[in-house]
Amino acid sequence: MKSARRKAALSKTLVYIILIIIAALMVIPFIWMLSASIKSDRQVFQMNPFVLIPETPKWSNYHDIWVKIPLLKFVENTVFLTIVVTLLQLLTSSFAAYSFAKLDFKHKNSLFFAYIATIAMPWQVYMVPQFIMMRKFGLNDKLLAIICLQAFSAFGVFMMKQFYEGIPDELCEAARIDGMSEYRIYASIMLPLSKPSLATLTIFTFVNTWNDYLGPLIYLKSESKKTIQLGLKMFISQYSSDYGLIMAGSVLSLIPVLVVFLCLQKYFVEGVAATGLKG
Amino acid sequence: MFEGGILMAKGLSRQAKRDMVAYSFIAPNFIGFAVFTLVPIVFAFALAFLNWDGSNPITFAGLDNFKQLGNDIFFKAALKNTVIYCIGTVPLTMIASLGLAIVLNQKVIGRGVFRTLSFFPYVASLVAVTSVWKMLFHPSKGPINNILHTVFHVPVEQLPQWFSGSLVLLSMILFSVWRFMGYYMVIYLAGLQGISAELYEAASLDGANTWQKFRYITWPQLHSTTFFVVVMLTINCFKVYDVAIMLAGGGSGELTTSSTVLVYYIYQKAFIDWKLGYSSAVAMVLFLMVFVVTMIQFRGQKKYQS
Numbered sequence: 001m002k003s004a005r006r007k008a009a010l011s012k013t014l015v016y017i018i019l020i021i022i023a024a025l026m027v028i029p030f031i032w033m034l035s036a037s038i039k040s041d042r043q044v045f046q047m048n049p050f051v052l053i054p055e056t057p058k059w060s061n062y063h064d065i066w067v068k069i070p071l072l073k074f075v076e077n078t079v080f081l082t083i084v085v086t087l088l089q090l091l092t093s094s095f096a097a098y099s100f101a102k103l104d105f106k107h108k109n110s111l112f113f114a115y116i117a118t119i120a121m122p123w124q125v126y127m128v129p130q131f132i133m134m135r136k137f138g139l140n141d142k143l144l145a146i147i148c149l150q151a152f153s154a155f156g157v158f159m160m161k162q163f164y165e166g167i168p169d170e171l172c173e174a175a176r177i178d179g180m181s182e183y184r185i186y187a188s189i190m191l192p193l194s195k196p197s198l199a200t201l202t203i204f205t206f207v208n209t210w211n212d213y214l215g216p217l218i219y220l221k222s223e224s225k226k227t228i229q230l231g232l233k234m235f236i237s238q239y240s241s242d243y244g245l246i247m248a249g250s251v252l253s254l255i256p257v258l259v260v261f262l263c264l265q266k267y268f269v270e271g272v273a274a275t276g277l278k279g
Numbered sequence: 280m281f282e283g284g285i286l287m288a289k290g291l292s293r294q295a296k297r298d299m300v301a302y303s304f305i306a307p308n309f310i311g312f313a314v315f316t317l318v319p320i321v322f323a324f325a326l327a328f329l330n331w332d333g334s335n336p337i338t339f340a341g342l343d344n345f346k347q348l349g350n351d352i353f354f355k356a357a358l359k360n361t362v363i364y365c366i367g368t369v370p371l372t373m374i375a376s377l378g379l380a381i382v383l384n385q386k387v388i389g390r391g392v393f394r395t396l397s398f399f400p401y402v403a404s405l406v407a408v409t410s411v412w413k414m415l416f417h418p419s420k421g422p423i424n425n426i427l428h429t430v431f432h433v434p435v436e437q438l439p440q441w442f443s444g445s446l447v448l449l450s451m452i453l454f455s456v457w458r459f460m461g462y463y464m465v466i467y468l469a470g471l472q473g474i475s476a477e478l479y480e481a482a483s484l485d486g487a488n489t490w491q492k493f494r495y496i497t498w499p500q501l502h503s504t505t506f507f508v509v510v511m512l513t514i515n516c517f518k519v520y521d522v523a524i525m526l527a528g529g530g531s532g533e534l535t536t537s538s539t540v541l542v543y544y545i546y547q548k549a550f551i552d553w554k555l556g557y558s559s560a561v562a563m564v565l566f567l568m569v570f571v572v573t574m575i576q577f578r579g580q581k582k583y584q585s
Contacts, residue, residue: 103301114309
């Protein structure tokens with residue numbers, strides 16, 4: 001009996017040791033980032049001894065980064081894009097999904113097939129013709145191009161459709177008998193019920209748009225149009241050894257996305273878990 | 280407000296009216312989707328058989344673009360690197376995320392905190408985390424090589440050059456495992472929670488040890504989850520681009536044969552060389568790879584559902 005308890009205690013200890021190592025691996029790069037962001041370029045790589053917080057923290061890094069590059073402009077562009085794309089995505093895909101899940105109409109299957117057919121089609125395969133087309137529309141170097149590109153994904157429609165299918169049809173039927181129009185049913189019954197999956201879609205879209213690199217790289221050429229990711233990358237290639245500044249910029253670029261993640265993380269985790277259960 | 284609409288609708292049957300309502304729900308998304316996704320997809324297929332530089336007249340190329348691929352060393356390097364990256368990243372990420380999920384599935388203190396932390400690399404922006412990574416693995420000044428030198432006495436001239444030559448793919452793989460394992464861990468965690476506790480209890484009564492429980496209960500029960508994880512990972516690895524650019528691309532952001540990948544080559548051929556037809560032919564290769572994996576997924580899904 002005693003040995004069994006000892007064995008259990010031993011395996012518990014082992015589990016914690018593994019967990020602590022993994023957690024350290026996950027977190028060390030971020031701690032390094034924070035620490036380097038308040039160091040001078042000379043202190044950044046100092047290892048012997050390594051200091052987490054230098055005696056005189058170089059807070060000016062957090063000031064200088066705004067001056068060296070038009071970071072404020074980059075933030076404005078990124079915030080604008082992220083908010084507009086996320087709102088459009090939520091609105092249009094929940095709208096379309098309601099129709100696919102709860103209404104019967106002609107060509108329903110063929111319309112939905114158009115969405116399904118693109119599942120196996122990575123954006124990278126058609127990004128070039130898409131750019132040529134957008135250029136024709138005069139959208140080259142316009143923020144609007146990124147909105148058009150990101151806001152109408154099939155993913156959102158699938159996700160919302162799946163959720164709406166889980167809501168009993170009787171609910172809609174009853175509302176219809178009461179004389180509610182489909183628009184009212186959508187707005188006052190379905191939308192409030194779908195808060196969790198709207199939250200999931202929000203965080204996925206937010207993270208994707210905020211962190212997107214290749215899309216903005218193709219479309220946004222002038223400096224005043226760049227997003228944080230592009231701007232930060234531009235700064236890194238110009239001042240590759242200004243480590244303190246690079247890290248300060250990196251920290252700033254992470255804050256919004258981490259805040260949104262921490263607020264909505266429950267829905268994020270549920271969303272990710274659900275994609276696995278489907279398979 | 281909708282007078283015109285109502286007048287028009289009077290002549291229509293009930294079903295037609297209902298159709299109109301349904302279409303009005305779909306239209307905002309579908310029009311955007313059709314214009315910005317469906318049309319370019321059709322265009323992409325056509326473009327692979329044409330020669331075009333974006334401004335001069337288009338000429339028909341037939342299969343020439345595809346024939347050229349066979350003799351193109353940059354294309355072959357891109358394909359090879361993408362496949363190697365995939366072969367390294369998929370199993371390592373799978374094993375790491377499964378291991379992490381099993382550990383986190385125990386009753387441990389601070390489970391939620393661990394789960395949150397393991398997601399940070401995934402949600403954090405790539406530019407930010409790759410720039411830290413590049414500092415940590417800096418060939419001459421970084422702490423990793425510093426430790427290799429001072430603790431393990433690796434001579435200075437033998438210290439690994441993490442971001443050039445043959446090691447760059449390894450760096451990309453290690454980075455990606457770090458970045459993705461939290462994400463796939465959550466998928467595995469959901470799978471683990473679906474396994475009935477009775478199975479483990481029965482096995483305990485039969486005297487099974489931890490390894491046997493994993494081998495005969497956990498692993499077989501997680502088959503469909505593993506299948507899904509591997510498929511998703513593979514498709515995502517085929518699409519690798521920004522990791523390569525951030526870790527291996529120098530100041531100008533160009534990649535050499537040791538680090539080029541398919542998506543980069545599509546980008547380069549189109550937006551630097553303006554050979555749109557040729558770029559689209561490369562894109563078709565990427566499409567075929569993803570398509571085959573997706574078909575395997577559909578088959579597998581049917582198998583696991585029945």
